[in-house]
Amino acid sequence: MSKKQLIMESALELFAKQGFEATSVQQITEHAGISKGAFYLSFKSKDELIIGLIDHFMLEFISDIDHVVKNHDNDKNLLNEFYKTAFHSFQKHSDFAKIFIKEQSQTVNEELISKMHHYDKLIDKIILGMLERLYGEEVIYTKYDLIYCVKGFMHTYSQLFLFFNVPLDLHLLSQSLAEKTSLLAKYAETTFITEELYKTLNETLNEKVTKAQILEIIEQKIEEIDEPTESESLVLLKEHIKEPNLSPAIVKGLLSNLKDHSRCKQVSYLLRNYLEL
Amino acid sequence: MSKKQLIMESALELFAKQGFEATSVQQITEHAGISKGAFYLSFKSKDELIIGLIDHFMLEFISDIDHVVKNHDNDKNLLNEFYKTAFHSFQKHSDFAKIFIKEQSQTVNEELISKMHHYDKLIDKIILGMLERLYGEEVIYTKYDLIYCVKGFMHTYSQLFLFFNVPLDLHLLSQSLAEKTSLLAKYAETTFITEELYKTLNETLNEKVTKAQILEIIEQKIEEIDEPTESESLVLLKEHIKEPNLSPAIVKGLLSNLKDHSRCKQVSYLLRNYLEL
DNA sequence: TATACTAATGACTGATTGGTCATTTGTCAA
DNA sequence: TTGACAAATGACCAATCAGTCATTAGTATA
Numbered sequence: 001m002s003k004k005q006l007i008m009e010s011a012l013e014l015f016a017k018q019g020f021e022a023t024s025v026q027q028i029t030e031h032a033g034i035s036k037g038a039f040y041l042s043f044k045s046k047d048e049l050i051i052g053l054i055d056h057f058m059l060e061f062i063s064d065i066d067h068v069v070k071n072h073d074n075d076k077n078l079l080n081e082f083y084k085t086a087f088h089s090f091q092k093h094s095d096f097a098k099i100f101i102k103e104q105s106q107t108v109n110e111e112l113i114s115k116m117h118h119y120d121k122l123i124d125k126i127i128l129g130m131l132e133r134l135y136g137e138e139v140i141y142t143k144y145d146l147i148y149c150v151k152g153f154m155h156t157y158s159q160l161f162l163f164f165n166v167p168l169d170l171h172l173l174s175q176s177l178a179e180k181t182s183l184l185a186k187y188a189e190t191t192f193i194t195e196e197l198y199k200t201l202n203e204t205l206n207e208k209v210t211k212a213q214i215l216e217i218i219e220q221k222i223e224e225i226d227e228p229t230e231s232e233s234l235v236l237l238k239e240h241i242k243e244p245n246l247s248p249a250i251v252k253g254l255l256s257n258l259k260d261h262s263r264c265k266q267v268s269y270l271l272r273n274y275l276e277l
Numbered sequence: 278m279s280k281k282q283l284i285m286e287s288a289l290e291l292f293a294k295q296g297f298e299a300t301s302v303q304q305i306t307e308h309a310g311i312s313k314g315a316f317y318l319s320f321k322s323k324d325e326l327i328i329g330l331i332d333h334f335m336l337e338f339i340s341d342i343d344h345v346v347k348n349h350d351n352d353k354n355l356l357n358e359f360y361k362t363a364f365h366s367f368q369k370h371s372d373f374a375k376i377f378i379k380e381q382s383q384t385v386n387e388e389l390i391s392k393m394h395h396y397d398k399l400i401d402k403i404i405l406g407m408l409e410r411l412y413g414e415e416v417i418y419t420k421y422d423l424i425y426c427v428k429g430f431m432h433t434y435s436q437l438f439l440f441f442n443v444p445l446d447l448h449l450l451s452q453s454l455a456e457k458t459s460l461l462a463k464y465a466e467t468t469f470i471t472e473e474l475y476k477t478l479n480e481t482l483n484e485k486v487t488k489a490q491i492l493e494i495i496e497q498k499i500e501e502i503d504e505p506t507e508s509e510s511l512v513l514l515k516e517h518i519k520e521p522n523l524s525p526a527i528v529k530g531l532l533s534n535l536k537d538h539s540r541c542k543q544v545s546y547l548l549r550n551y552l553e554l
Numbered sequence: 555t556a557t558a559c560t561a562a563t564g565a566c567t568g569a570t571t572g573g574t575c576a577t578t579t580g581t582c583a584a
Numbered sequence: 585t586t587g588a589c590a591a592a593t594g595a596c597c598a599a600t601c602a603g604t605c606a607t608t609a610g611t612a613t614a
Contacts, residue, residue, distance in 0.1 A: 034562080176422065184457055
């Protein structure tokens, strides 16, 4: 494990327990068994660390639910699978989920706030796509409102397994929320969040991932990954992004090499978005 | 205005903007135009201040919605009035609402956590009473689940006017949520939070379960369960709790016998908590 | 073994924290 | 005007913070 990963894991645990502000760099380095100086060899600052954590896990979460919505072929079960995937991800990375909920609107750091909004919008987009696919014209006026209901459900119910250590039947939970969502989609008529209001709320942020950002993420992944296929695919794609030199078919093939690798699928998602595929 | 009130108002503003941890006593006293020493004449510590704030506003909020539920005589409009009152209160005390959402699960302070749980339970009770009054037998199995839906709606939609400064039509919002709640109450069937799960959650929140309580729960389960493995495991664990006589490995094994049985996993959870495993 | 280079250390800095307390200021009645 | 007492002050404390950097340890090459 790289030092960077070691630090991130230690920090994750402490941030989840105490919150970001209340956790000192000293505590993190002691918990990781390294010196304070070593921390600053991996991260320029404490802020850079939390942003790294947010990026890492949010990308994984988003690529997970995006994958389900894009590739699940049984519409009847899609809602169910969506919730199951989301909650499974929360449970798997419960320390991160705690941090995410805690720092969601509590931070002072400007960059972090816009990061959060950015990811929130990506989630919105995925939920919206799902609702459109499932209900089409039926929800044309209510879909923006429904996004908030879905997120409301996810928030309240996720508290259950995040902050009370209760064993829960995620399958039943997903089924229950799928039923509720479906009921609202089919019968709710009084919409509060219209398309216009939704657009107004979100017009604040509209930034794409920059070339530099995506290159940095790929480089980080290359160091992290040992498997030759994935590693080589990443190197080739990195060069292609610096200066396009591969045919669409090759790019697509390389991306599919990454799609099913658990630690590469989020970068695969980012690349698909960046290359507009 | 008393010095105490002056300090509370200044702190409210700063906590809402920056969070509790990130706001220093110095900042508060400067903002209030008093000396640092004067702060400690009114409050024994910074923690006492935040607890005072939580108490003050939560009591007002809770008495507001309780009053609506208890005294509103037109059942047809009750849901609507409930949401309107809640959101009106959020809007009127938006600084406090921000603090409440931010610190809800982020704080380290033990007293504050139990305060929060206490008020959360009071809110639950009010919502539950409202649902029972409106739908009676109809929601006998779904009402605990519905509490979480109502709170989910309140949480997501309140973010809108708390963190985006957009003028919103609270009347329409309340109407929309009342319709949604009513739909779920009438048609939702797949309940996730059963009465038993709800009670389990709230028991663990409270002070620790006592030995007598846990023994009683186990005895009740033993009578309820027919399967020999689960039943025998319960009997052995009961003896172990009366007087510890089993090795950690055996205890762990017995608990895992219970974990996957749908009607035993709650008691398994309680035991794990009680035995601090 | 000698050299060159990177990785890692932890004592240190200056700033800030929550909280204290000797001192000053303000307000009374006598 | 004086004395008594409460209200208010802010310099001060030890602890802790994020971040730095001269120094050392470890490793690879010649």
